[in-house]
Amino acid sequence: MIKFAPQLINLFATLILLLSFAMISQRRIVSLINLFMIQGAALVAASFLLGYVTHQPDLYVSGALTLVLKVMLIPWMLYRMIAKLNVRWDVESLFNVPTTMLVGIGLVIFSFSLALPISRLSDSLAGGSLGIALACVFLSFMMMITRSKAVPQVIGFLSMENGLIFAATTVTNGMPMIVEFGIALDVLVGVLILGVFMFQIREKFDSLDIHNLEALKED
């Protein structure tokens, strides 16, 4: 078990990266939430495994926090939100998926080359995953930029947070507990506030397209 631990963590890292790419090319909002849920589950598995191998009970707590928040509570809130907003079966027209994917590859290469010298210095168990975590952050960031609807943007934001937590977990074996709790609470409050925002946007413009916010006044 211990022998395979670094390989397994690398496997989870790759899975998280794969899911990030799947999110970029996903058009349906429901599937997007499902993908986000699976990504959270992979993150939880990686934290538990790392906690078990390095004998750090902190990581169990961090993993449990992720499990409750990102695999259960936030997806449930998002499901309810899209049901209420009546955008459950919405299909978003993405602009040119192959181009986005190519840019994504560029981001992956960039973050891998950025992380390679750093991970050589690290003596942590899965230092190699830093590049992957960084790539996930960039990819989610790009997703937030390219999407025009509000719900996918929120999911991009949450998935970026997944990438950050993963980077912190694998490279430094977890942040101090107080920081961990703080971030978790921030994310929860963030989702709540963004939910309120979404209802407001919909009420005002009759759609969730945030391009409507670019004009200062109505023509």
Add this chain to the structure above:
Amino acid sequence: MSALGIFSQLLALVTALLLAPLLTGWVNQWRAWLQNKSAPGLLQPYRMLHKLFKKESLVAEHASSLFRMAPYLIFGCMALASAIIPTLSTDLPLSPAADAIALVGLFALARVFISLAAMDIGTAFGTLGARREMLVGFLAEPALLMVLFCASMITKSTSLTAIVETLAHRELAIYPSLLLAGVAFTMVSLAENARVPVDNPDTHLELTMIHEALILEYSARHLALLEWAASLKLFAYSCIGLALFFPWGVAEANAPLALVLALPMLVFKLAMGGMALAMVETASAKMRIFRVPEFLGTAFLLAVIGLLVNVLLGVG
């Protein structure tokens, strides 16, 4: 080149030729079951081939010699391809003839000839099918190459037998890059074998067809050879997948006993693979033809990321 080597080579070829229609029948049977239909018998493809070989062959009036030649050439390509993929044993005398790159070339050669033959007659359907086949092909080939390169990077060789030998006899290790390559390979093989998200193998005379449009003008023994070649292609792709991602149970050189065990192992793995293929086909809907580049582009990018992950994480 030992006598055993020649024997295992012949055995691999005969196995491929005989098992390929069975695999097609197996996949069709499972697909019918999953869709709540009564399935055709497992031996239906053999009956079909038998029937077609007995019939008189009709060729269009304006067909050139290329049209007559193409089925034999395509069948030859597919037979050679399935002979050089290590299915039962890695001791294959033919294997130095073509490495992973030449294997992709063999598939490309077959594709060029089937497209030329389809355009040769000059019917609208043939030309349409040929153009679509090329559209799928030019995106699928680089993706397949990248998948094979992923395995090559791990094993440091492009020879298929060397890849399988290294993968099968190493210490058990988890390669994250192979996960990405596996997803990419699944997508490519669905597209290359004219399976559901890209093409529907059941349709006939529909505007969406690709593979059926290419062989519309063929009859009797030519058609039989092409159908057999299509089965061989499916068999070859399944075997590449098994060789790269589930390489256990393949016999080495000078191990006659392992060769005996390799056959049931192969049949078992193919049966599982066929079931999985039928499930994928039943679960997914056919996509629009203009979504295909997106689908295959994703496969290509996944394979490239597999290569990159391999560089970043190293082996093991």
